Amino acid sequence: MLKEKVEKILNLQITKEAYSSQLYLAMASWCEKEGYNGSASFLYRQSDEERMHMLKLLHYINDRGSHAIVDTLDKPACEFGSIRELFSKVLEHERFITESINECVEVCMTEKDYTTNQFLQWYVAEQVEEERNAQTIIDKLNLLGDDKARLYLFDRDMENFMVNAPTAQ
């Protein structure tokens, strides 16, 4: 059974990962509506991946004899000023999630829960990838400026932009 503080912070993380999934779903929908079909496809994949992050935590908590809680979620933003603004929000959100994972690790260290700390290392590695991917996309967009033909090519490339995520167990 997990210690109370560890169970509590992991349950909060479940909600954050579930929110991430909803946020990326809302972003994918905006992209699709605006004709950015490649970016939409990337964000739909991201949304599925966040759901997997959430489920991995949920199963871990229950496997350890504690109780994973499915909580209510805030409504994500559904309007964005531009594709660049949207991906800036992705990076901002991933930075927030990285901090949140670090807080989970900190609680595990304080509570001397080294097993959960080891479990969380998968998320620590994942966050490095997620921040790097978002930064790469923003760097590309900054290079392109507002040229519509270039944005079209950017979006076409996003269709195959791969997320090099560590394999989920």
Ligand code: FEO
């Ligand atoms: Fe599950 Fe994008 O952090």
